[in-house]
Amino acid sequence: MGWSSVLMATMMIASSGAVTYTLPMTYKADIQVEYFRGANLTCDSNMLNVSQNFNNIESIQWMLPDVSLITESTNTIKVIKRNMLAYTLMIDRVADDQFGYYTCIIVYKTTMVNENAEVKVVRWGLNINGPDFSKLRAEYARHAIVGAIAAGILLGVLGITCVIWHYRYNARKRRNEIKYAANASSEYNNKAYDDIDIEKEKSHNKSNGESADSVVIDEHM
Numbered sequence: 001m002g003w004s005s006v007l008m009a010t011m012m013i014a015s016s017g018a019v020t021y022t023l024p025m026t027y028k029a030d031i032q033v034e035y036f037r038g039a040n041l042t043c044d045s046n047m048l049n050v051s052q053n054f055n056n057i058e059s060i061q062w063m064l065p066d067v068s069l070i071t072e073s074t075n076t077i078k079v080i081k082r083n084m085l086a087y088t089l090m091i092d093r094v095a096d097d098q099f100g101y102y103t104c105i106i107v108y109k110t111t112m113v114n115e116n117a118e119v120k121v122v123r124w125g126l127n128i129n130g131p132d133f134s135k136l137r138a139e140y141a142r143h144a145i146v147g148a149i150a151a152g153i154l155l156g157v158l159g160i161t162c163v164i165w166h167y168r169y170n171a172r173k174r175r176n177e178i179k180y181a182a183n184a185s186s187e188y189n190n191k192a193y194d195d196i197d198i199e200k201e202k203s204h205n206k207s208n209g210e211s212a213d214s215v216v217i218d219e220h221m
Contacts, residue, residue, distance in 0.1 A: 024105070030125035032132035033094045041089040041124045043104035048120060050106065054083035058107045058117065062089055065100025065126075091126075099127040 027045040080088035
């Protein structure tokens, strides 16, 4: 919303064509609100102290983001009055269509000394750069930290499991190798013993055969 809109609204407020208006002094403030939360916009600032100078004010009107002017409550916005002036806007549930600038136009009374009606403006920017996602970002960050910790613990457990399995596998493999070597040695020794027994048996049989031959020869003699 440009200065032309503000000046146009100022001219619409004029109650008499004989009254002239000075260029408005603007006091700005921007706020961010979460979706579907409430927002209160007050037609005041530390420099103006409107609440202390109601008697010097002729009128207060609010210009909405769609450039419409209100002094009374609507379906979506409640106007809180003080000293019969629209001092505060209350928005119950802030949604996309309510983002924008809310401009409070204050027209001061003329005096005998100053015949020019002084106009001042308080402009609120509601979610101009989007809604407030700080809580949502904090929640996502917390979940990300918890997820990272859980992933780290899981990786640690898997790493320890792999190390334990590796050493147990190597130990089992070593035991199997020793057992296999022992079995092979035992089989070799048993075979050697069997060979010795066979040789002994052959030698014994041969000796018995020679003795029998000797007996036969003696009988013929």
